[in-house]
Amino acid sequence: MKAVAEGAKGYRRLIPSLTALVEFEAVARLGSFTLAAxxxxxxxxxxxxxxxxxxxxxxxxxxxxxxxxxxxTGEGEALYLAVAESMQRIAGAFDRLSSGAEEQELVLATTAAFSHFRVLPQLPALKHRQPQLKLRLTTQMFTADLRHNEVDIAVRYGNGKWRDGTSSLLFDEEVFPVCSPAWLLANGSPKSLIDLMKTPLIESDSTSEGWMNWEEWF
Structure with a gap:
């Protein structure tokens, strides 16, 4: 508190009159004492x-x-640039606060893939519906603990039974096999899940929590 008080005292010593600065800014901007008055x-x-x-x-x-x-004068120009910029920032803050449209930041944690394919395409619509909202994306794996991170919302894969927050279902997962046109031409389309099990499948052993593998799918 002492540092704040000393800083305020210093401003009062260096800036003799805010009223004088306001009137000086009007004269410099309008180029006339009469118009400023x-x-x-x-x-x-x-x-x-x-x-x-x-x-x-x-x-x-x-x-x-x-x-x-x-x-x-040269000195007047330097003072005007500083005063005009400061007054614009102050006026902007007053305008946002008085209109109730102060910018709000929401920190969303998710995987890079979900952020790229699901979140980013929807940003224009979100900006249109919530113009005062500032969304900050952070990439985290499913094991991130919301109690120890500066995150507001996280998108995860799983059953929703987590201890660090409440969960809401966004959508179910859809899993399906894919192949190249050349492979399909050479081998034909599997007729059943049993036929699919007998085909060579590319397996990826993910170290991330929640990813489904072929053994779980079958």
Whole structure:
């Protein structure tokens, strides 16, 4: 708490007047003391006093005061860029908070294959329905424990009986054999599961939890 208090005190010392910065930004953006006064709802003299106060506080000239116009000095340009960017960010935060559309992040953990083939194609539709939602994908295997990871939702294969959260069934798995056209032309299509069992099958011994193999399928 002490560090925060010291930082706040430092800002007040370095920035003499936020009102002066607001009025300076309006003058620099509009290129006119008169237009800035109209926008802010104050007198031109009041705007001039605030800008003069900034110049005296910084000991620099912020504007070249020409016959019928004004122009930022080099120092004024540097200050305007910093103030304008900061005010845009502050205004954007106020707008999001006041409209209740603050961006929310959802962390989804799944396998790389599921993310690529099932999640990514649906991102445009999700963005349309939930524009304020920011989805962050993380690739994890089925053994990841939600209690020890910064993950909101995980997509897993299994019976849904896990201790680290509640589960909802998305869809059942569909398993079917595939072959090349050349193999089918040479061997013909199996007529039954027994015929399929007798054909040479490529077996993959997965180290990942949950993957179904040919022995379980038959």
């Amino acid at each position: 109209d926008e802010l709802g104050v007198t031109q003299a009041a705007v001039s006093r605030q800008v003069r106060f900034l110049e005296e506080s910084l000991n620099v000239r912020l504007f070249h005061r020409l016959h019928r116009s004004i122009k930022l």
